[in-house]
Amino acid sequence: MTQMQTVTRQDFDAVMVPNYNPAAVIPVRGQGSRVWDQDNREYIDLAGGIAVSALGHCHPAMVQALQAQSERLWHLSNVMTNEPAIRLAQKLVAATFADRVYFCNSGAEANEAAFKLARRYASDHFGPEKHEIISFQQAFHGRTLFTVSVGGQPKYTEGFGPVPGGLHHALYNDLDSLREVISDRTCAVVMEPMQGEGGIVPATPEFIRGVRELCDQHNALLIFDEVQTGMGRTGHLYAYEAYGVKPDILSSAKGLGGGFPVGAMLTTEKVAASFVVGTHGSTYGGNPLACAVAEAVLEQVNTPTLLSGVQARNKQLRAGLEAIAAETGAFREVRGMGLLMGAEVAEPFAGQARAFLNAALDAGVMVLVAGLNVVRFAPALNIPEADLDLGLQRFAEGVRKVVAQASAAA
């Protein structure tokens, strides 16, 4: 084996394209909901790799699945199929509204496939003029040019134009706003059942039901982007179950592989039929390593024990955050579902969510932000309750520091 050379955070800036600004520390090891950096300092992980590490770090079932598959077969391409891909698809079909599955490697690719399929389906059944896609302001659907254009955050498309045409953005949780843009030219409406990147904003049940009805009235497909809300994150395998509203297409990624890159687009037999041989594809999609790991994750996640555990931890996390909000006055609202929660900063800290993230890291706990005003939490679905408590204690410490500094400066 080659000797591994020592690298530092400073080296990052010398060799990487500057599109990220990672934390000052470099984690090197993780186990469950704890992570250690190069200096062997320990952190409680309440970030979960942005809602990816559904089972925490190095879960034995995932390690076992990856190791076993790594000694059998790594890659074939879609010129051949493979056993893990078929098994994973069978399990996803059995567990959801879907009859058919398309595999890819990320959330953006799952959405890209969803949007292309929606257009193709409309073109097949109604003609090419039915091609408009409606999404919602503040939505996030990925970073490819198509998905980022469908997304509702203009700052992410700035300087990348011209963007694809036929896209409209309505207001989230506002049916009248959707009514204004939906028409018989609409091929699909895409929404996150709860906006993640947009600030942890759950859809109201009336809104989701209304979107479904409007789609049906206009022969438009309903796409749920469950890249962040899926795989047990809300205490349901997929969040649509909580609302009792079924989509025509669903995108899944993030937690699906628990840390191994994999994405999936789920749909019905009727809609799937428009992706005939040759219409779409991916070299790595359905890769045996990815599917073997995802199969292990799905087996662990889709159990009553794990899913009810998410609801119990939701109560613990919510209560902890509400206590911190009450004590420090740093947060005006705590919201979310399952283990995808947000704490929106109070007025004096407007625009400064990141200050809390940095202070939390100093105190030994990893959290996320969602936009400028929301501190986001997406811990492992199986996080030990003691780790969640310790993480909350450390977060409280960080919050107290930020608040103390602000009042010292005032």
Ligand SMILES: *Cc1c(COP(=O)(O)O)cnc(C)c1O
């Ligand atoms: C993260 C995310 C995506 C993009 O997934 P990638 O794997 O980064 O391409 C798409 N939609 C939602 C809702 C997400 O949270």
